[in-house]
Every structure is written in structure tokens, then in C-alpha cells.
Amino acid sequence: MAPARPSGNLSMEWEIVIGLEVHAQLSTASKIFSGASTQFGAAPNAQACAVDIALPGVLPVFNKGALERAIRFGLAVNGNSADNINRRSIFARKNYFYPDLPKGYQISQYEQPIVLGGTISIVLEGGEKSIRLTRAHLEEDAGKSLHQDFHGMSGIDLNRAGTPLLEIVSEPDMRSAEEAVAYARALHSLVRWIDICDGNMQEGSFRCDANVSVRPRGSDNLGTRREIKNLNSFRSCSRRSNTKPDGRSRRFKTAGPSRRLPCCSTRTPAKPAPCARRRMRTITVISPTRICCPWSFPKKWSRKSGGPCRNCRSSEGSVT
């Protein structure tokens, strides 16, 4: 359906819709699947062990500390109730080739993430607003490609590879850049308050991607979203989210809904070619993995838990 041709002030008829994906590095001493240190700032590859560089034959061993932090987050965004935490949660492999992804796949969660649902309250001038969370899942960070000082070649630093991440995905509940920033700030405070992430944005401990779309005001449909990657400060979060809607709505009204399109923040220092990365990811294949046994956690970890939660298939037991 072609949208009605807008006239007058764009912002009167078009509304911006924002959802945020936040990657929070969890504050464990060692990596999510290996014993190597997660300390920031070491000499390149000084903190990459056999598992991190993906030697033939090595196997991942799940860091219980990462699981505990994810559960702490789940409880915090759900009024301390554990009914948003999957007792049976599984890892999957996201397969794509890139030099800073040593195994050729990222261990992440696809079906049955550790946290499913929850809310974050944000305070705005007009009062309080509740932003719903879709999910939060555990995954491993990639290494870094270094493109300077290598005389036309690239260097690979795998110190960051395997650092535990909690990817926190919100519903598209935000309607302005201000709301997006308020949400990001609230989340930032929360993860530091419950002590699962140091929140250092310069070091990349807390990274935001925004999914932005526009739609005619009053519509219930979501427009095709544009992804804005690597917002590494609240200022860029506000600036980038704000600059998009005009351009988008202009395209929207002239050409109709466009393809889903990634867009890279130009102020990102460490990753010069994330658009190229994204192209690699389009051949992503999700494959299930039995690297870790499905686990379930002891009842004492949740105060209000009563019986199995949604998506729960297994009975309670110990962490394996």
C-alpha cells in the first residue's frame, strides 16, 4: 500500500520508531568459554588461549559466572521474579567467515535465550515510561581487526575474542531520540548497579545498535528498519537516531518501503568496515550445538519462582 503523500511539517504526520540492541560485556575475570583473562588493554593476542584462537580439537567450557550475571539481569528487569528466565536455555552457532572470528562461527543464543521478556522504566519530562525487553541472550565477543600499521595488510588481535556479552534487545517501544537515550542511560545504570558490567563505553564494554524506522503517525505497522551500528556514546546515540528519520521518511514517501539496510556510524574508531562485515553475515547459517549441556538453575536463585516458566521443558536441577 503506497503511503499518503505527506504535506506540511513531516514530524506532524510521521513517527519515529526505535528499538535498541545493547551489547554489555559481562564483568567475569575469564572468558565465556575459556580460562583466558578478559582484562582490557593487554598486548595484542597476549590474552588469547588455544580455545580463543580456535586451534583444531579445542572445546568450549561454559563460564558459570556469565550465567549468574545473565540471571541477575533477568531478575532485575522482571521485579525479581524468575518467570522470564528460561530454565532450559541453549546455545547456537552463527556461522560466517571473518578474520577476527576464529572459529568461523560465533557461539550465541537463537532459540530459548536465557532471558525472555522484562521491562526497563525510563523517566522523561512528561513522566515515566516502560520499555519492554524482547530478550537478553549470552554470546561471545569477536576479536578485532587492525588495519593501521600493517603496510596494506590487516592485523588480528584476539584478546577480545570470547569475552562474554549479554545482548539485550528491546521492543521497538521508543518514539524519539530522547527516549532512546533515556533507555540506554537507564540500562547503563542498571548493569553497573547490579554489577554485571563495568559500563566503560570507551573500552567497548557497553555498545548500542539502534533499529530505526518511520511510519505514518497512528499506524500500527512497523516500517522497514534501518540499523545504525556501533553507537559508542550517548551523544552519538542521540545524534544518529535524530538524523535518520528525515532521510528515511523522504525515501519512504518517494519510493515506498525500502530494503532493510545497515548503516555504519562514521565516528566508530575500531571497526573501519562494519558494512563489509555485515555482508559476510548475510550468509549466516544458524547451527545448533551441543557444546554445553542444557542447564537448569537451583530454585534458591529466584525468590518468587513458582513452578516451571514458559518454554521450560526440564525440571529443576543443578548447573552443568
Add this chain to the structure above:
Amino acid sequence: MLNASLKELSAALGSRKISSVELCKLFLDRIARLNDDLNAFITVDAEKSLGQAAQADTRIARGDAAPLTGIPVGHKDIFCTKGWLTSCGSKMLDQFVSPYDAHVIEQFNKAGAVILGKTNMDEFAMGSSNETSFYGPVKNPWNRAFVPGGSSGGSACAVAARMAPAATGTDTGGSIRLPAALSGITGLKPTYGRVSRYGMIAFASSLDQGGAMGKNAEDVALLMNVMAGFDQRDSTSLERAVGDYARELDQPWDDGSADQPLKGLRIGIYKGHFGAGLSPDVARAIEAALVDLEKLGARRVDVELPSLDLSVPAYYVIAPAAASSNLSRFDGVRYGYRAPEYRDLLDMYCKTRAQGFGAEVKRRILIGTYVLSHGYYDAYYLKAQRIRRLIAQDFAEAFRQCDLIMGPTSPTVAFPLGAKASDPVQMYLNDIYTIPANLAGLPAMSIPCGFGQNDLPVGLHVVGDYFSEARMLKVAHHYQRATVWHRRAPPGI
């Protein structure tokens, strides 16, 4: 010495009849003499082996020898071995010297065993005839025009040709049992999770399992005593006590007596194992073995395994799916082969993998990527996983009525080199009897039980319930005490 069992070798070492260095030299000489022809070993390093042997001799002299101290063992080239080339039979890892030891290698080192060399194998363990190795095919020591079976063909050949007293292998769909059968030795794939996969180069993680290959059940039990056990670096490793697999070998079965040691043993027979596709010479040898077991007191019971027909198709979805993901780390970036010339990153990936992998590996990566791709995942992968559960349930039901299930390991004896090389489906059907145990995670073994066409060996396949390795080995041991098949060595060897 060449024909001696591990127990006899251990006794000879303990009583100083022979030193570990001498024993090692004996086998190294045999390898030097036979390997050009049989191609069982990819890497032999006399200096390293003799160094370990000298250490073992010191340990024996000190009086703290373990049962395998000083005994040389061949290791499949899939096990990462510190300081040794670990090629996995592939050009991709032709130059890869492992900086660390697999758990299995560590265990043998701790036991004081000597690494005799790294044995040949199908590339990344993908093959049933040991013809896909980058280092050329292994030959069957019983007749060099025939295949030894794969993928642990180098290990099987080395043991059968008395180039090694014993060897390790891995089994994803029959890779220990098939070469054991076709080369006339005894091989055991334990329960999934019994032997750590740490340092074992992954093919299909949920099916791969390390195991033992020897001349007889007793040797296999002694190898298992070293290999089995919990390892926290493998999350699927089982935290369950390992007994002494050798201790009760001589004990009779539950109701057994001296003259009928297997009295009370119920052998499950599934008709589907004896239907079309089974070669008559193999059928005759299996029937004779079952009659021998009945003489020892066992009885046959019929069991139904209704989903078993779906094993091969399910396996050839699940295993390639896992392989396509597991092998993506071989990208030319950090180690292993890299194409000498390329335009850009994508070109480097394409050329490296096109040149570094052989045809069978590429075929499976393609199948695996296809079945996992968007839109096909539910139709293929999830369906195969459901079949897998059905097969495990079939076995659980069958083991209510019997103790062990027996049948042929392979539908035919060894076939000529090159006979099935151009027909992958025919090649895949070699594993028709062995694959179900991998899908269900059950322990299974192959025992020499006679000879068929061209005087080539036949293997009796035994599948047990989870963790019944000790009982399986006991049955095999009693069978071998009453028969001579496992004592026969290839002609001229």
C-alpha cells in the same frame, strides 16, 4: 613379541626380558619395512619415540610402572599431539604441528606408554575405506589390493600387520568398527562421553567418540583403562566413575559356569541386519559366531528396531551439518594451509578451502551447509534429530529384552581399492550397521569372527546399553578364549 598381547608385553617389560627401547625399535623396524607398501603411518619420529621409551625404562627400573608403561601405541592422526605433525589426513593441516596434547594423548603419556607414530586416516575422518586421505590410501594387510576400512584405517592396518601392538581410533559413524572388521582386529567405540573429545579434531561433535583398537578384547580393555575418564575440558565428558575394564574379563556372565561361561546372556537379533544387502559369506560367518556363542551358554532373542532403516539418511544430514560448521575454522588465517596467491579476503578464503580440502570433505561441507540453510533447516536437520531420538528409543526398548545386540559390522568383507570411490552412496552404505550406535550414543564393538570372500576377515558387531563396555568386553573375551579368529595374522606378516 610381534604377536604378543599387551599383558604379555607388560610382563616381558616388567621382568626385563626386553626393554621399552628394544620393543620400540622392533616395531619401528617393522614400520620402516612395511609402511612404504601399507601406508599405515603418516608420521613416525624414532628419536621422539625412543626418548619416551628410555623414560619408560627408567620408570620401570624405578618400580612404578603402570600396565602400559613402555608399550608403544599408534595414535590416529586426529589426536592433537604436542610437537608432532597432526594432519587429520588433510592437506589443510599438512604443516600443522600441534602445540598441545589431546586428553587421550595426555592419558597415554601419564601411563608411560610410548607414542609410536601417527596413523593414517580418511581426511577429517570422512570416509569408510581410508581412500580420502591426503597421504594416499592405506592398504589392507590381508590383501593389498583391498581397502582396510575407514576412517581409522591406518590404526587398524598397523595393528593387523603387527606394526603396532595397539592403536587409538575415533568413531563418528563406524570409523573404529568398520576398519576393525575389514582388517581383522578388535575395536571398541565406547558410550558417547566416556572418552574426552578434548584435542580430538572435531568432525560431528555429537557423534564423535574416541576408542581403542587392539588384537583382542583384553588389549582393548587395557587401552580403555587409560583412555576413559572424566575431563572437565569436554562439557560432554561424563562425570561417572570408570571401573577396571580388565578386572572381570575372566569372570563368567551372571548365571555362567566354567563350561558355559555365557549362560544367561540374551543376544538380541534384529532381522533387518540379516536381510537384503548382506553378503552371504558374511552372513555365514556371523551365523557361525552366534552358534559358537550359544555353545558358551548364550541364547538368541528377536528384537525389533523399527526406526533403524532411517539411520543412514539421518546420519548423512546430522554429520555433514556439524562438519560444515566445525570445519569453518580452517580458513587460512591463523594456521594450516593458505593459498599462495589471492586477490582479496574472500578470494583467500575460497582458494584456501578449495585447495586445502579434498573432494569428500567438500561434498560434506556442501551438504551440511545446505541442510542448515534458511528454509531447509526444519525439513532436514530437525527431522533428522527426531529420527535420532526414535532410534535411541528403539534401542532402549530392545535392551529391555536382551543384554547385547549382535549382527554383522559390515555388509561385505573388504572391497578392492577404488571400487566405490566414484559412488558416494555405495560408500555411505558400508556404515549401515554401525551408524545407529553413534546416533544413539551407545557403546559398540567389532570382533573378528571368521573369513569370507578372498580370505578377508569378517567382524561381529556388538552393541550394548549405555556404559556396558565392561560387560561387552567380557563377552568378547570369552568368545575369543573359545575361538582362534583374533589370533590369525595376515599372510606373510
